[in-house]
Amino acid sequence: xxxxxxxxxxxxxxxxxxxxxxxxxxxxxxxxxxxxxxxxxxxxxxxxxxxxxx
Amino acid sequence: xxxxxxxxxxxxxxxxxxxxxxxxxxxxxxxxxxxxxxxxxxxxxxxxxxxxxxxxxxxxxxxxxxxxxxxxxxxxxxxxxxxxxxxxxxxxxxxxxxxxxxxxxxxxxxxxxxxxxxxxxxxxxxxxxxxxxxxxxxxxxxxxxxxxxxxxxxxxxxxxxxxxxxxxxxxxxxxxxxxxxxxxxxxxxxxxxxxxxxxxxxxxxxxxxxxxxxxxxxxxxxxxxxxxxxxxxxxxxxxxxxxxxxxxxxxxxxxxxxxxxxxxxxxxxxxxxxxxxxxxxxxxxxxxxxxxxxxxxxxxxxxxxxxxxxxxxxxxxxxxxxxxxxxxxxxxxxxxxxxxxxxxxxxxxxxxxxxxxxxxxxxxxxxxxxxxxxxxxxxxxxxxx
Numbered sequence: 001x002x003x004x005x006x007x008x009x010x011x012x013x014x015x016x017x018x019x020x021x022x023x024x025x026x027x028x029x030x031x032x033x034x035x036x037x038x039x040x041x042x043x044x045x046x047x048x049x050x051x052x053x054x
Numbered sequence: 055x056x057x058x059x060x061x062x063x064x065x066x067x068x069x070x071x072x073x074x075x076x077x078x079x080x081x082x083x084x085x086x087x088x089x090x091x092x093x094x095x096x097x098x099x100x101x102x103x104x105x106x107x108x109x110x111x112x113x114x115x116x117x118x119x120x121x122x123x124x125x126x127x128x129x130x131x132x133x134x135x136x137x138x139x140x141x142x143x144x145x146x147x148x149x150x151x152x153x154x155x156x157x158x159x160x161x162x163x164x165x166x167x168x169x170x171x172x173x174x175x176x177x178x179x180x181x182x183x184x185x186x187x188x189x190x191x192x193x194x195x196x197x198x199x200x201x202x203x204x205x206x207x208x209x210x211x212x213x214x215x216x217x218x219x220x221x222x223x224x225x226x227x228x229x230x231x232x233x234x235x236x237x238x239x240x241x242x243x244x245x246x247x248x249x250x251x252x253x254x255x256x257x258x259x260x261x262x263x264x265x266x267x268x269x270x271x272x273x274x275x276x277x278x279x280x281x282x283x284x285x286x287x288x289x290x291x292x293x294x295x296x297x298x299x300x301x302x303x304x305x306x307x308x309x310x311x312x313x314x315x316x317x318x319x320x321x322x323x324x325x326x327x328x329x330x331x332x333x334x335x336x337x338x339x340x341x342x343x344x345x346x347x348x349x350x351x352x353x354x355x356x357x358x359x360x361x362x363x364x365x366x367x368x369x370x371x372x373x374x375x376x377x378x379x380x381x382x383x384x385x386x387x388x389x390x391x392x393x394x395x396x397x398x399x400x401x402x403x404x405x406x407x408x409x410x411x412x413x414x415x416x417x418x419x420x421x422x423x424x425x426x427x428x429x430x431x432x433x434x435x436x437x438x439x
Contacts, residue, residue, distance in 0.1 A: 004186040007437045008195055011196060018429055031165055033268050
């Protein structure tokens with residue numbers, strides 16, 4: 001049981017920081033992607049109007 | 055009776071259902087009936103709990119042909135299990151459907167919400183530790199912890215690899231607690247926040263509209279990054295993002311609609327009844343299953359606490375305050391968690407509309423839960439050696 005417990009603790013100590021690191025990469029990459037392909041404001045407005053009509 | 059059966063051998067064939075019946079079967083019928091009742095009467099995840107409930111009844115009729123394992127005469131639930139769960143096909147197909155239903159726009163507008171989603175996966179790991187303390191093996195404990203991903207297909211995917219014998223109870227726990235989010239989350243949030251924190255309003259400064267190109271490239275980008283970090287997660291994240299790509303490409307609306315409707319409905323139907331078919335009395339009526347159900351609730355509580363406390367931590371260092379309740383939406387139970395938290399905010403202050411922020415965090419929870427599942431999948435074999 002001790003062995004399983006220590007493995008579970010290791011799982012947490014490895015996986016949680018790794019997940020935050022991966023999410024950090026996702027955040028940076030998403031921001032870069034969003035900045036690289038900005039939306040034309042008019043297009044968004046048109047889209048909203050179309051959604052409203054629906 | 056034995057004399058009668060010796061004289062009339064066909065009697066044994068006719069009465070074997072009665073002879074094989076035990077109190078355990080009857081209890082399992084009651085469990086099945088309870089799941090059907092919750093689905094029909096209280097609308098708790100009906101598309102899953104109803105087939106699971108009926109599958110449980112089918113699996114617990116003595117000598118049921120539905121779960122026969124006689125070579126050449128395998129029951130249809132066994133055939134479905136081998137065709138779609140033992141090889142992880144059904145959970146992956148469900149992810150294609152979920153991906154086609156997801157709109158990642160709020161997440162792309164404000165990617166930082168993914169941090170809350172990461173924090174809300176804390177329950178997975180805390181529960182895995184707790185499960186080892188009550189005697190579960192490491193592989194089983196990690197599979198139990200995955201209930202905290204609040205994501206049925208991920209739970210099934212991990213269980214089918216590392217805890218096949220616990221697949222039934224793990225799935226039932228995952229889907230039951232997902233439907234109980236409105237009951238589980240509010241008291242935990244109230245216990246961890248003050249009234250003034252729950253009344254914090256959040257603006258939309260600096261959030262620009264998202265282009266169609268960004269929406270289209272987002273699923274490809276996430277798949278590549280997650281795949282490089284944890285190649286074992288490619289099946290999960292790749293299928294989720296493939297479904298989303300179908301939707302965002304705008305050129306295969308027929309495929310996107312098929313994924314969202316026909317595929318989702320068909321796989322949900324066979325997935326539910328097949329899981330129910332694994333709930334035989336011998337496997338389900340054990341102390342282990344009781345512990346799994348208890349640990350599942352613990353996982354959801356820790357998830358909620360993780361998200362809320364992380365938001366409170368950020369508030370200590372940020373000049374722009376966040377309503378800490380949105381941290382709780384980082385669990386993957388979409389869109390229920392987002393709606394529950396938005397309702398709570400409105401209850402505290404009828405002019406406080408945080409639904410967009412809450413749904414953004416909730417969508418991020420979909421991604422984070424799959425990433426967490428992928429990491430657990432990668433680490434279980436590595437640590438179990």
